[in-house]
Amino acid sequence: MRNIYLIFRRDFLGYVKAWGFWLSLAAVPLFLLIGVGFGMFAASSAPVRYYTVIEPSGIISGAIEGEFQRRAQAAAEEAAEMAKQMNIPLAEAEEQVAEAVGTRKYIEVAPPAETLEDLRPWLTGEQMVAGPAGERPLFAALILSEDASQLEYWSSDVNIDTLQRTAEIAMRDLSRREALTAAGLEEGFLKAADNVAVKVPAFRLTETQAGAGGAEVTIADRAPAIVAVALAYFLWLMVFSIIQYLLMGTIEERSNKIFDTLLTSVKLPELLAGKLLAVFAVTSTMMLSWSLFAGIGSAFAAAQSPQLVELIQPFIAAATDPGLIIPAMVSFMLGYVLYGAIFMALGSLCDTIQEAQTLLSPMMILLMLPMFAIFIAFQDPGSPVIDYASWFPLFTPFLLILRIAQHPPLWEILAQMGIMAVTTALMVWGATKVYRAGAVHGAGIGDLVGMVKSAIGMKPKAAAGSGAP
Structure with a gap:
């Protein structure tokens, strides 16, 4: 544990001491304020x-x-x-x-x-x-x-x-x-x-001791679905944010031969764990800072308008509901480790930024697919597309969070969490092999296919004229 902590502290302090981190931290609220001010100025100065x-x-x-x-x-x-x-x-x-x-x-x-x-x-x-x-x-x-x-x-x-x-x-x-x-x-x-037209209020069906009953739909009924979409987008944004840290940081350490020095003092699993925790702490710091900014703004608005408090309370209740937040946190952690291991393993195979850029396009496409699903879920949370796609392991971390608000069967939640856990474990195992080959033995992108064949038991073809290693 001490070695993991030392790797974590080294990488975390290395990220937060960089001026780019503080620039990124201040960029979102600053641009938000500038955008609002610019919009108001544009409207008034037309x-x-x-x-x-x-x-x-x-x-x-x-x-x-x-x-x-x-x-x-x-x-x-x-x-x-x-x-x-x-x-x-x-x-x-x-x-x-x-x-x-x-x-x-x-x-x-x-x-x-x-x-x-x-x-x-x-x-x-x-x-x-x-x-x-x-x-x-x-x-x-x-x-x-x-x-x-x-x-x-x-x-x-x-x-x-x-x-x-x-x-x-x-x-x-x-x-x-x-x-x-x-x-x-x-x-x-x-x-x-129009004033005398028949009204069409919305009601939700509930089960009561006396039989089937119901109540008129309020914002509290829609809050869990909105919170689930926000949590899924939050996970997507965090995964999207770790790409540059894991890829670029790993490339820099590989090109500077820092891995050789680190691996003389710590084991490879400890190195990977420390790095994942460091990047998680960096992105969490950014997200918590932005959330604090949003919370301060909401508190200020609530102080000005008591009615806004009544509007926020259902969302707070939904965000603190154990039935939603516990599966969401499990999906959050497994999803982060899953994608973090993938990005770190790929980064260990790159010697230059140009090589890493060739990996960014497929990674971006892979990450945009869950974003499309989040948009669909916001319009139609019960869409069959969400139900079917949630069984695909790379999409499960995002889509399981979206499905929780629709109260799917317990066996489906447990099954998808199990699939996600097994997939994450296999991905971490495979990423460790790839990381060792790239960081320790100097393997590159061209050797990735051979490593995959070796992992599944297929013997890669030897290059013509090459001898045994």
């Missing part, structure tokens, strides 16, 4: 754009303006409700709400010309049009066709379609209102019909 509507009646122009006002009113109500939930006095938030909602990004101006050809200089920016935000080029023009069947949207910027989509919604609502009026119905007829 330029004001002028548009014009060319149609004889002014009804279409009024419908588009009405849709912008409806959105502004909905945003104001949502902001007021959020301020109420966060215990912020509305009087203090009214100014910020009014500023955010009142800043219009699309403003209608009088048409400087009546035809598209005459509007071209303003649409291309050759001439400016006056408006509330000063003189600017005309961003877009909406022109009603001669047969009134189309409202043509003309703009020199085809990548921004906010105004076009707003006009489409406004035209749809206008058509509905006109149809209701023609039928002798009020404009609020459809809203009134």
Whole structure:
């Protein structure tokens, strides 16, 4: 145990003392904050754009303006409700709400010309049009066709379609209102019909002493599945993170002949165990740091909004449920050792970074398959694809975690855990052989096929002209 600890301490301190580790540690929360701030800045700094509507009646122009006002009113109500939930006095938030909602990004101006050809200089920016935000080029023009069947949207910027989509919604609502009026119905007829529509609440079936019963579905019912997906993704992210540490670290020690020195003091299994524990500690440090950052952010948000505490509690209860967390932790540990042994063994066969890069593509493909399964499970946790794929040993660590939330039969859980344990043991045994051949005897990628044949009892063909070792 002492030798394992010494290898663990050596490798762990070697990783955490590197500036790249601290850069990676700070990158996620820093980029998250920068991303949020950049998004807010981009939304608030978007330029004001002028548009014009060319149609004889002014009804279409009024419908588009009405849709912008409806959105502004909905945003104001949502902001007021959020301020109420966060215990912020509305009087203090009214100014910020009014500023955010009142800043219009699309403003209608009088048409400087009546035809598209005459509007071209303003649409291309050759001439400016006056408006509330000063003189600017005309961003877009909406022109009603001669047969009134189309409202043509003309703009020199085809990548921004906010105004076009707003006009489409406004035209749809206008058509509905006109149809209701023609039928002798009020404009609020459809809203009134929606209000009296039959509701379709969701209930979950439960077994009670009196017989079959049920209760309405809440976030607490969905929390276990969400937590299971988060744990599976957490394992995938940790496995994905260890690739560079195990591959690059092993290549460096092989090229510098450090293995020869280490193996004079410790046994090979102790060396492998110490290295796996060191990388596990490094990745765990990163994950725990990010989790701490998320926890502090959640605690701050919960302090501002008591209702958020009620939202978080079901997830905490699901994450501390022994029926979920114990199989998840077993899968987590076995999955880490399984993939860690694979990456370490492959790294021991590489002399250069270029050789290691040839291994990264198949490893990335192998790791992307469980990620696809996680996406499927998030949409349909009970999918047969998840059930069948979970019996494949390389996918079992991820998919067993996903299946736990669906309460599969106990024998399936135990069988898959057994398969995973046997596979991990065999993989560690094989990785030890490969590691010894690569780190001690200098075997390379080209010798991998021969080692596999030897492991399964097949005698590899001797190269022409080669003698016995």
